Amino acid sequence: MEKTIAGKTINVNEEGFMTDFGQWTKEVGEELAKENEIELTPRHWEVLTYIQDQVKKEVGLTIRGIGKSGIVDIKEFYALFPKAPLKTATKIAGVPKPASCI
């Protein structure tokens, strides 16, 4: 389905995750963050950029992996993106959430 955000039309799935990373811009990221009640700071951006890099390299994302990345520890990751940090951060970063086979 399509959605208009930050003056741009983006494709999202049933859960609001972007399906085409090519449509992602920083402005789109900021608006997606606001929808999740997060105001992005430079620390948030460091994490989001790391997540996007990992996805480009096809490296699987896990909370523990992010904790070991040297970018943030797990406690700060939860503070930046409360409740379900990996789900929220991947949504804002415009990349698919970590998934299983089914």
Next chain:
Amino acid sequence: MASHLRKKLRKNEWKITIVDERKEHYYQPGFLFIPFGIYSPQQTVKPIKKFIPKGVELVQESIELVKPEDNKVILANGSHLLYDIMIIATGSDIAPEEVEGMKGAEWQKSVFDFYSYEGSVALAEKLKNWEGGKLVVHITEIPIKCPVAPLEFAFLADAYFKKKNMRHKVEITYVTPLSGPFTKPKCNLALSHLLKDKNINTVNDFAIMEVDNDNKKIVDYGGEEVSFDLLVTVPTNKGNAVWERSGMGDDLNFIPTQKHTLQSKLKENIFVIGDATNLPTSKAGSVAHFQAEILTENILNFIAGKPLAEDFDGHSNCFIETGNGKALLIDFNYDHEPVRGTFPIAGIGPLKLLKENRINHFGKLAFRWVYWNMLLKGIPIPFVPAKMNKAGKIFD
């Protein structure tokens, strides 16, 4: 791979050696059934020697170190092997020590795994006399060898306790680090009723920090807690420690692998198959089977100096037990999530994709025979090609 290659490579030109430290070969998908008494432990294990093809040498020794720059494998007994081509098939294993307290005082008392032979056998003993309470089925983190097995475990547990007339005494909770038991929209739509029907609770987005042995609960980094009387967990899965020692693995000891050719990213004469790879597909056995056909071609291409075929599409095909003699079947690859349709023959089946029925269950049970008698001997399964077949499937 040895079976495939021994048929293709001349004996006077190529020597094939398998290095395996174990004396037994396990049918690992069978571990799921051991706790419920559906399979006996003996049905999942056979001597490895039985499966070594003629003309292939078996070296039963642990590997201490691999030196890719010297094409050398150093064995634990101090001797070494030199190779022209190495295929890594060291798999993955549980690493409960990665989570604080998991391998603590309650390990194999009220905290169990079913991804190892020992774990499954111990859990079978526990379940025989367990009087009920809170059963928590838990996944530590992804990737794991078979992402659907914990779900199957929860379904089979529901059926098992019903049969023992004690389902009312057992509260089943499924705890996952992912956003839900089903993360693919089509599967979620087709299958989420199963959990509801079977009265299985779910806790999502749970990133475990520790197992609290004293208070019998698991705690996540966000502070959420889940109490248990019996915890059945899938610990972190890691590749073999030899890759850490040799500096060849990623942070979970999986080998960086080219996703379509199965050549390692480390060196051109090293190839990787099955759950030893870091590929973004399932780590299940069916994947290794499909990869074997493509990898055989690519080894022959490599020997002939031809370009490698970029043919591996991430194809996976799995039966999912749902309890009470029924099962589901799923078929997917890198690009397509599990879809509805017929399998393996378009329009005919007889198996149905993404639909629960009895014939799929018999397919799953029959698979143990197929594994011992066909797969290990390198005999292809009729009608099931290595690449995902799009005919007879509904892609919407």
